[in-house]
Amino acid sequence: MTRAPQKRRLETRARLLEVAAAIVQEQGYSGLRVEDVVARAGVAKGTLFSHFRDKDGLLAVLIGDEVMRLLDGMEAAGAPQDAAELTVRLAPHLDYVSQDRVIFDLLLRYSGTTAAEPDEVVTAGFIRQVALLSRWLQLLQAAGRIRRDQPPELLAEGIQAFLNHVLGVWFCLEHDDETPPAKALEPYLLAWLQPAP
Amino acid sequence: MTRAPQKRRLETRARLLEVAAAIVQEQGYSGLRVEDVVARAGVAKGTLFSHFRDKDGLLAVLIGDEVMRLLDGMEAAGAPQDAAELTVRLAPHLDYVSQDRVIFDLLLRYSGTTAAEPDEVVTAGFIRQVALLSRWLQLLQAAGRIRRDQPPELLAEGIQAFLNHVLGVWFCLEHDDETPPAKALEPYLLAWLQPAP
DNA sequence: AATCAAAAATGACCACGGTCAATTACAAAA
DNA sequence: TTTTGTAATTGACCGTGGTCATTTTTGATT
Structure with a gap:
């Protein structure tokens, strides 16, 4: 029984946020596309949505x-x-x-x-x-x-x-x-x- | 040279609004799908978007x-x-x-x-x-x-x-x-x- | 009636967010 | 080392809004 999120998971989440922030920096909030984020973060689309409820959930953190x-x-x-x-x-x-x-x-x-x-x-x-x-x-x-x-x-x-x-x-x-x-x-x-x- | 919209066009527009209003009546605003509207109105999807800028444009009229x-x-x-x-x-x-x-x-x-x-x-x-x-x-x-x-x-x-x-x-x-x-x-x-x- | 240009409508196609059954990675137990 | 249960990840797939090159309709002109 392990309740706390594992290390690997936290790293993935951090990377997603990092990449998203970078894209926002470059293209503005309106230019943020989920596909770009996961591509640059090197994870599958599903992963992003296991970390954030939806695109808005990601944006909300940023x-x-x-x-x-x-x-x-x-x-x-x-x-x-x-x-x-x-x-x-x-x-x-x-x-x-x-x-x-x-x-x-x-x-x-x-x-x-x-x-x-x-x-x-x-x-x-x-x-x-x-x-x-x-x-x-x-x-x-x-x-x-x-x-x-x-x-x-x-x-x-x-x-x-x-x-x-x-x-x-x-x-x-x-x-x-x-x-x-x-x-x-x-x-x-x-x-x-x-x-x- | 004809500037005023033709009769046929006005009828189509009216029908779209009619159908959309009916669907809203039945399913609420959140249940309004473009596909349903055009299907029940008997027109193609493109037609709807030639009458209204986007789905919001249709909703805006209603x-x-x-x-x-x-x-x-x-x-x-x-x-x-x-x-x-x-x-x-x-x-x-x-x-x-x-x-x-x-x-x-x-x-x-x-x-x-x-x-x-x-x-x-x-x-x-x-x-x-x-x-x-x-x-x-x-x-x-x-x-x-x-x-x-x-x-x-x-x-x-x-x-x-x-x-x-x-x-x-x-x-x-x-x-x-x-x-x-x-x-x-x-x-x-x-x-x-x-x-x- | 035949012709033709503009208006209207078409529907295959695309973009993009979001889902989920299947797969892989991991850590603890045997 | 092997087994095993669970956490984490995957990517093919879907729904829905929106586009646009092509086709059909229309009504004025000859």
Whole structure:
């Protein structure tokens, strides 16, 4: 009886992720094809699907990792002083997601859950982001810089809603010279957080 | 030189839509397969794709029609007296979309655009919904029932954001006995529209 | 009626994600 | 060393959306 995955298996999984990341680097998320991944990793197609539920499951790990990295950056930047500065903190996230519709779709599909399976880095990232936002909002409330009549969790989830909204609009537009998502987010955030005076 | 589509063509298109609607009726949106549609319509696969850009294009017409019907209902119900009543007006829309993830995905993908191609009923529906909401919000502002410090258009788009947010969360949950989207929407709407006193 | 160019429809074909019964590699037991 | 049960891998196969060179239909023109 052996419950823990064997060494060989872990190596295969790591190789798949490595190769997938490399292909994404070269061709972008939309250019990732399962056949290419398994070919370059030197395994059969079935193997990939024994490691990841589906193509999205593989993408979720890659994207989840990146989201975690972005969150590290956010946290490192420290708590904002007001709503406008909060927009600045969120800009890297918007920039990342807005680069490819695949990222947006995947985050949207995975990021409402609260039940986290081992693989679900994306869900973990979502939870972490809401938690971080809630903490920051609480600080801002304490400092009297934003409205205090709503719990920080609600405000945080509302911000998530606005993030996705501006991204959704962004992807529907021919984004040649449109206002970037970060800019589009600002009025919503200000109106949402504005202290009831 | 003949620019207008010929009669035969229009008939084929109508038949395809008819059949597709019937199949959706029987199997739900997720059960709609292109092969079934063309088989029952008695045409070749290629024909379908000469009438609609892709499967989504076909779905968009079906769903767009339904959205239009819902908007008729909304308009007929008349302007709400306050934010809470607005939630009630939006409930049918939430109920409809929450019945199948396919609807949600499609609306999300199509409904940010402003450029409407002939077929894009969904886009037209989106524009109409924002316009209707804007009008209602303007009335509520005039009556002093909601905040007046933001333009009704911004408030309307914000509501769209919250609609999609609660739906997104809904589809990530195992919705056995969870709070339905309409219920989840309420706190957001109240907080968003609350007059700054 | 015969001709012909444009419109419409056709269906063999492809791409790509995903499945699963069969096979191989591995580690512990005999 | 051989046996054996299980973990891991394999790759032929499938479903389904989508393409496009070819064929059929249509209606205006002679």
